[in-house]
Amino acid sequence: xxxxxxxxxxxxxxxxxxMIDPITMGMLxxxxxxxxxxxxxxxxxxxxxxxxxxxxxxxxAALGFVGMTMMETCLLYAQKKLxxxxxxxxxxxxxxxxxxxxxxVMRKVSPAQFFGLIAGFVGCLAVTGVLTPRGLMFxxxxxxxxxxxxxxxxxxVYTILGTSVIHEVGAYKFTAWTMLFGxxxxxxxxxxxxxxxxxxxxxxxxxxxxxxxxxxxxxTVLAFFSWNQAQHYISVVLxxxxxxxxxxxxxxxxxxWLNEKMTVWQIVGAVVIGAAxxxxxxxxEIISSRRKIKKETL
Numbered sequence: 115x116x117x118x119x120x121x122x123x124x125x126x127x128x129x130x131x132x133m134i135d136p137i138t139m140g141m142l143x144x145x146x147x148x149x150x151x152x153x154x155x156x157x158x159x160x161x162x163x164x165x166x167x168x169x170x171x172x173x174x175a176a177l178g179f180v181g182m183t184m185m186e187t188c189l190l191y192a193q194k195k196l197x198x199x200x201x202x203x204x205x206x207x208x209x210x211x212x213x214x215x216x217x218x219v220m221r222k223v224s225p226a227q228f229f230g231l232i233a234g235f236v237g238c239l240a241v242t243g244v245l246t247p248r249g250l251m252f253x254x255x256x257x258x259x260x261x262x263x264x265x266x267x268x269x270x271v272y273t274i275l276g277t278s279v280i281h282e283v284g285a286y287k288f289t290a291w292t293m294l295f296g297x298x299x300x301x302x303x304x305x306x307x308x309x310x311x312x313x314x315x316x317x318x319x320x321x322x323x324x325x326x327x328x329x330x331x332x333x334t335v336l337a338f339f340s341w342n343q344a345q346h347y348i349s350v351v352l353x354x355x356x357x358x359x360x361x362x363x364x365x366x367x368x369x370x371w372l373n374e375k376m377t378v379w380q381i382v383g384a385v386v387i388g389a390a391x392x393x394x395x396x397x398x399e400i401i402s403s404r405r406k407i408k409k410e411t412l
Contacts, residue, residue, distance in 0.1 A: 137307060182293055195261070215271075
């Protein structure tokens with residue numbers, strides 16, 4: 115979550131200031147990340163990394179298209195139309211969507227978790243100006259907001275459907291191959307959008323390459339692998355609720371770095387989003403168990 119928090123302001127600067135276009139950014143992001151995964155995997159001799167069954171091939175391709183290509187394309191294009199704060203806060207819809215899918219598909223959502231998901235979603239509506247003291251204002255929604263909604267839905271599908279695959283093949287192999295397919299599909303989108311004869315020059319600014327390097331190494335390689343690996347240890351619903359911390363931190367970074375402003379009502383919404391995670395009984399159980407361990411060691 116912390117790695118993604120800085121990713122929103124970074125991509126907002128890259129795309130908002132036209133240092134790079136969204137499709138090229140996504141293609142570079144997943145291409146570099148996939149290459150790193152396979153090089154490191156070869157050095158560490160990750161078992162079964164380079165062997166694929168037909169079933170794995172199709173599942174990796176499908177989830178790579180949904181969770182990498184579609185999710186990142188919608189997210190990056192939204193960054194052209196929304197402030198960092200609104201883009202990050204709207205991305206907090208993902209836990210709510212994951213919770214809804216979990217409720218109807220896996221039926222593993224407790225009442226407290228569902229209430230926490232609802233609270234986070236209400237916070238999103240407040241941040242985007244849809245929920246105001248005067249009531250609901252749906253005319254405040256923009257095309258960028260719908261792109262973020264589409265991105266969140268793709269991420270939810272990737273997470274829910276990928277859970278069983280991760281438990282079967284491991285988070286490392288799953289992340290590497292879905293990123294590779296994501297990069298290949300983005301290359302196809304690039305050819306369709308710009309044509310095979312088009313060559314878009316890469317950024318010439320060292321600062322831009324520094325932001326790209328951060329986004330690839332930390333907000334992509336480490337963050338995506340950590341997200342998938344965490345499914346071995348905690349439930350998908352708890353994992354998704356931890357994503358509520360990302361927009362809260364992104365908002366603080368955007369305020370400090372990009373001088374973006376937040377209204378009082380947006381701050382209230384951000385606090386609700388950040389607090390929603392602590393409604394989950396799994397979170398309170400983890401906190402209480404750590405306090406108990408700390409007391410025993412004193």
